[in-house]
Amino acid sequence: MAPTTTHRLRLRNAAQVVCISSTGQEFKRGKDMNDLAIKANASIVVAHDGKIAAVGTEEELLKLDWYKTATFEKDVNAEGKSILPGFCDGHSHPVWAGDRVHEFELKLAGATYLDIHKQGGGIGYTVAQTRAASHETLEALLTTRLNRMLRQGTTLLEAKSGYGLETATELKMLQVLKKAQDSHKIDISATFLGAHSVPKGSTPEEATKDVLEKQIPAVVAAREAGDIYVDNIDIFMEKGIFDYTQSEAILTSGKTCGMCINFHGDELNYMASAELGAKIGARAISHLEEVSDDGIAAMAAQNVFGVLLPTTAYVLRITPPPARKMIDNGVLVALGSDFNPNAHCLSMPFVMNLAAVTMRMTLAEALVAATLNAAASVNKSDLHGSIEVGKWGNFVIVDDPQWTHVVYEMVDSPVGGVYVKGEKVV
Ligand SMILES: N=CN[C@@H](CCC(=O)O)C(=O)O
Numbered sequence: 001m002a003p004t005t006t007h008r009l010r011l012r013n014a015a016q017v018v019c020i021s022s023t024g025q026e027f028k029r030g031k032d033m034n035d036l037a038i039k040a041n042a043s044i045v046v047a048h049d050g051k052i053a054a055v056g057t058e059e060e061l062l063k064l065d066w067y068k069t070a071t072f073e074k075d076v077n078a079e080g081k082s083i084l085p086g087f088c089d090g091h092s093h094p095v096w097a098g099d100r101v102h103e104f105e106l107k108l109a110g111a112t113y114l115d116i117h118k119q120g121g122g123i124g125y126t127v128a129q130t131r132a133a134s135h136e137t138l139e140a141l142l143t144t145r146l147n148r149m150l151r152q153g154t155t156l157l158e159a160k161s162g163y164g165l166e167t168a169t170e171l172k173m174l175q176v177l178k179k180a181q182d183s184h185k186i187d188i189s190a191t192f193l194g195a196h197s198v199p200k201g202s203t204p205e206e207a208t209k210d211v212l213e214k215q216i217p218a219v220v221a222a223r224e225a226g227d228i229y230v231d232n233i234d235i236f237m238e239k240g241i242f243d244y245t246q247s248e249a250i251l252t253s254g255k256t257c258g259m260c261i262n263f264h265g266d267e268l269n270y271m272a273s274a275e276l277g278a279k280i281g282a283r284a285i286s287h288l289e290e291v292s293d294d295g296i297a298a299m300a301a302q303n304v305f306g307v308l309l310p311t312t313a314y315v316l317r318i319t320p321p322p323a324r325k326m327i328d329n330g331v332l333v334a335l336g337s338d339f340n341p342n343a344h345c346l347s348m349p350f351v352m353n354l355a356a357v358t359m360r361m362t363l364a365e366a367l368v369a370a371t372l373n374a375a376a377s378v379n380k381s382d383l384h385g386s387i388e389v390g391k392w393g394n395f396v397i398v399d400d401p402q403w404t405h406v407v408y409e410m411v412d413s414p415v416g417g418v419y420v421k422g423e424k425v426v
């Protein structure tokens with residue numbers, strides 16, 4: 001008889017455990033996105049280190065010697081429920097003060113995003129508010145937003161700076177993200193976005209020089225001092241903001257300093273961002289509403305993730321990115337909420353609903369893009385994004401035997417519980 005082993009958690013006999021992968025895949029592409037590796041009437045065990053120790057039907061689990069005598073600190077009956085991996089949000093801007101509800105009304109009345117931007121609103125408005133805000137104010141705002149995301153099932157988040165556009169405020173935002181990473185249940189991939197816009201009174205050339213010569217060196221020094229951490233470098237590559245040459249210079253400089261390239265491109269105008277990203281070894285490019293066919297081919301060939309953000313097209317009433325074409329042509333597709341003062345969305349279930357309805361992704365593709373592929377877009381699918389032995393015990397419990405209800409039931413999605421590292425956090 002095997003000795004008794006104790007474990008943090010067993011979720012017992014769920015109608016569906018949606019594993020996403022059962023072979024340790026780093027990501028999924030093309031038709032494989034429709035295979036969710038679903039186990040019916042299955043259980044999950046999480047060890048005391050917060051990692052998944054076993055997943056399978058009772059019959060499968062009883063083949064494991066240790067399982068027969070195992071005990072569980074929490075033993076939860078999941079009958080009639082379905083279990084998904086915690087959602088992974090591949091793109092967000094969660095650190096800022098003020099809001100732009102006044103601009104929402106202007107946009108509804110016909111003003112475009114770039115019209116408002118040129119008049120000093122948009123990102124410029126948020127930059128002024130965020131520069132003026134204290135660490136404490138930003139921390140409190142971020143915590144509230146993270147809590148709301150967690151309630152909707154997000155357990156991994158890519159989160160950007162970018163409302164400072166100068167060294168001190170960019171560092172303040174990254175410090176606030178580090179504090180959240182050290183204290184909050186959501187795991188955060190931190191992104192430096194000092195080139196989110198051209199600050200008032202500067203030219204794009206001057207702003208590029210400031211990012212290259214002041215901001216990046218300061219970010220690297222603060223990272224070395226342990227004051228911040230930073231995983232990715234980003235830029236808003238857009239007409240009238242940063243062009244091809246400026247984007248290439250900033251992104252490659254960040255890469256040289258050890259950051260992964262993960263940037264905004266081909267959003268409102270075609271900029272050859274996809275082609276640039278493939279050329280310089282980007283991990284991910286977000287938006288891509290205006291991506292070219294050549295750009296799609298280049299991204300597919302170089303394994304560059306397309307992080308698609310259906311909330312942006314919805315709120316700006318623009319044409320969504322060609323998700324179908326991208327998936328069918330082999331691009332690695334992930335999803336993000338794009339939470340920011342322009343697109344105030346904290347819910348990955350809603351993002352999946354929009355992806356399915358407005359971008360013609362299947363429900364399975366939307367789920368893979370909001371779990372395994374979003375985790376992989378920030379190099380974290382070794383621990384996030386699927387229900388497999390050795391990964392974090394991060395789960396969303398859906399109050400229905402069919403997981404698809406979490407996407408189908410709009411707005412008040414049936415998220416019945418959220419677990420992080422085997423602990424119930426919602
Ligand atoms: N497009 C650029 N950045 C954000 C919007 C930021 C803002 O408007 O404050 C985005 O991803 O949608």
Ligand SMILES: [Zn+2]
Binds near residue numbers: 091092093340
């Ligand atoms: Zn963005």
